Amino acid sequence: MGQVTAEFIGLISQPEIEKFLKDLTPSPTDLMLTKGLGLIQYHRWSDAETNLRKVIQDQPQSGTALLGLAKSLLAQNKAKDALDILKKFPSSREYNNAEVLRPLAEALIQTTPEPENPDLEAIYLRALNLIKAGKFPPALDGLLELIRQDKNFRKGQARKIVIAVLEILGEENDLTRQYRAELANILF
Known part of the structure; x- marks a missing residue:
């Protein structure tokens, strides 16, 4: 079942309706992020990497995108690149998950x-x-x-x-x- 994501009461103007509808539509970057994370679930690591790098170009501090990218890099034996991301990981709710990956990245390098x-x-x-x-x-x-x-x-x-x-x-x-x-x- 769907969820109520936004609502309004009473009459609103045409520009307000357009803004309301625009806010409900995911951005291309959000769609790319969802696609990248979905590709990880199917172990399509290289495709996930490509999509997540595009997200990071638009949102360089996206913890979700950076974590997904680090996972896809580790799965492709690109541990050094993954470790570079993990060392500079931004403060976000994904930070602890990123820290879990660091020992693996370090072990694959050394x-x-x-x-x-x-x-x-x-x-x-x-x-x-x-x-x-x-x-x-x-x-x-x-x-x-x-x-x-x-x-x-x-x-x-x-x-x-x-x-x-x-x-x-x-x-x-x-x-x-x-x-x-x-x-x-x-x-x-």
Whole structure:
């Protein structure tokens, strides 16, 4: 069902009616933003990037567009570009979601092994390579196995990366619900 978005009472002039109707119609930038976010849901990362960059040209401080762009860049293994956006992210309601993505962007850029536990390190690096290739389910499987073996691996880095990948996939994705539940079972 629709919602009341605006209303008026009594007689109004022709210019007031035109302004009223104009205010109800989404702008081309708003439509482009909606399209870009929709493309993310369908994992059409490159198309989403193109649309969201157009939105950012018109609205450079749009937290929604910047977050969507960072997600699409990370999904395409453009971690440096994503990290640049995340480091300068504006204060907005999307700020916390952007902060969730930072550990993943940083990990994809700096994939140097730590010598403490070579077996777990191999799982971790393999998972990062799978993420770079856009193969999120096997990457998540590897990271969850790593967390099962060492919940504090790299000071919680594996857990943070799982959460970041789930953020990229989006709350409405069935994989997100499945892997979030599995992560909760492992941690608690």
